[in-house]
Amino acid sequence: MKKTLLSSFVAFGLAVLPLSAQAGTVTVKGSDTMVILAQRWAEAFMKKNPSMKIQVTGGGSGTGLAALQNGTTDIAMSSREIKEAEEEKLRARYNTPPTGVAVAKDGVTFYVNESNKVDALTVEQLKEIYLGDTASWKAVGGADAPIVLYSRENSSGTYVFVKDTVLGGDDFASAAQTLPGTAAVVNAVAKEKNGIGYGGAAYAKGIKELKVKKGAEAFAPSAENVKSGKYPLSRDLFFYLRNKPAGDVKAFIDFALSAEGQAIVTQVGYFPVK
Numbered sequence: 001m002k003k004t005l006l007s008s009f010v011a012f013g014l015a016v017l018p019l020s021a022q023a024g025t026v027t028v029k030g031s032d033t034m035v036i037l038a039q040r041w042a043e044a045f046m047k048k049n050p051s052m053k054i055q056v057t058g059g060g061s062g063t064g065l066a067a068l069q070n071g072t073t074d075i076a077m078s079s080r081e082i083k084e085a086e087e088e089k090l091r092a093r094y095n096t097p098p099t100g101v102a103v104a105k106d107g108v109t110f111y112v113n114e115s116n117k118v119d120a121l122t123v124e125q126l127k128e129i130y131l132g133d134t135a136s137w138k139a140v141g142g143a144d145a146p147i148v149l150y151s152r153e154n155s156s157g158t159y160v161f162v163k164d165t166v167l168g169g170d171d172f173a174s175a176a177q178t179l180p181g182t183a184a185v186v187n188a189v190a191k192e193k194n195g196i197g198y199g200g201a202a203y204a205k206g207i208k209e210l211k212v213k214k215g216a217e218a219f220a221p222s223a224e225n226v227k228s229g230k231y232p233l234s235r236d237l238f239f240y241l242r243n244k245p246a247g248d249v250k251a252f253i254d255f256a257l258s259a260e261g262q263a264i265v266t267q268v269g270y271f272p273v274k
Contacts, residue, residue, distance in 0.1 A: 025053045026248050030064015030077035031157050032181045033200040034237050037104060037268045038077055044264060045255045054252060058181070061157030068240060069093060074249050076240040079106065079157030079200070096243045102236040103256050105271040106200050107221030108161055109233075111186060111207040113193045118142040120211035120218035123232055126166050129196065132173030137194065149176035150185045150197035158182070161235055162198055201226075202269030223271045237270065 028038050035058040042054035059067075064076035065086050082100060090098045110126060112118060118141055121129075128134040129147055138144040151172050152159040163169065179185050182199030189195040190206045201209075201221045211218035212232050225231035245253050255261050262272035 024051055024248065025055065026075065026252050027073045028054060028056045028075045028077060028239075028252075029059060029067045029073040031061045031079040031237070032058040032183075033061075033079040033106065033156075033158055033202075034077040034104075036202065037237075037265060037270060040264050040268055041252070041256050041261055044260065045252055048255075049251070052248060052251075060153060060155035061160070062155035065240060068098070068242060071242075074241070075252075078238045078240055079235065080160045081236075081238070082240055090242060094242045099241045099244060101239045101241070101245075101253060101257075102273050103239050103253070104237040104262075104265045105226050105234060105273055106202075106237050107226040107231045107234050107271075108158060108165075108198060109201045109204050109221045110196060110198045110210040110212075111189045111204060112196050112210055113189055114206075114208050115193050116142060116208060118210070119208075120213050122213040123166055126212075127168065127170075130162070130167055130172055130176065131170055132175060143194075145194045148192050148195040149173060150188050150192075150195055151176040151178050152182070152185065152199075153178055153180060158199055161233075165233060200270065204269075223266075226271045236273070 028042070035056060038056045042056050046052055046054055061078040061080055064073060065078060065082060067073040068076040069086070069089050082098065087098055110121070116137070118137060121140055125134065125140050130149060134140060135147055136144060137147055163172065179188060182203045185197035185199050186203050186205070186207055189197045209221060211220045214232055219225045219231045221231050221233070226234045239253060239256070241249065257274065262274050265272045
């Protein structure tokens with residue numbers, strides 16, 4: 001995580017007042033991976049604070065960070081770290097470095113149909129599959145059948161994570177079908193016996209999660225493996241702000257990081273940061 005984005009908060013300085021700020025209302029926008037989690041936080045927070053309104057919408061990490069730049073959301077949810085260009089735009093407009101707060105952990109998970117006999121792949125095999133270099137399940141121990149690829153839009157933080165971490169920055173195969181959210185990817189893989197897709201660990205229901213091989217061992221995206229770092233596709237999930245959190249925004253973030261908020265992380269299917 002970049003030094004300027006550490007969870008320690010920075011001075012407010014001469015920041016431009018956000019357009020989205022309204023007393024008693026906090027807007028949260030971005031990562032589809034985090035939508036269900038943020039909605040659960042919002043429901044619990046508003047139950048304890050009935051005068052507050054937390055508005056949660058998805059659209060992808062890139063969309064949330066763009067909304068943060070435009071002043072149309074108080075909090076951007078992101079399943080990836082902010083890019084330098086995005087940070088520079090925020091700094092230039094609001095005259096203060098943005099703040100990033102890790103609020104949960106996740107293991108990016110590759111899903112296959114429950115009927116697929118493949119249980120684990122290496123990161124290199126996943127790369128070859130998503131680059132289109134491996135086109136049959138037979139090449140990785142499965143059936144003699146074509147691999148059907150599902151991916152996410154380029155505004156997705158998970159898309160960026162997979163492109164950077166698994167594909168080494170190369171482009172996805174042109175045959176990969178782009179779907180608008182992780183739930184759509186899971187639904188497609190559940191219906192397509194030769195399909196493969198990816199997303200957050202909390203969505204891995206109704207399909208089979210692939211383990212990821214490291215040497216002679218294969219690791220599932222479990223709480224233990226994500227926390228220990230043994231699972232090679234672990235990541236943090238972030239809230240990004242224009243500047244130092246205060247008032248209602250800070251109260252909501254404090255709740256997300258509280259024991260009750262972190263218990264909700266586990267209930268949803270992700271992993272606590274505390």
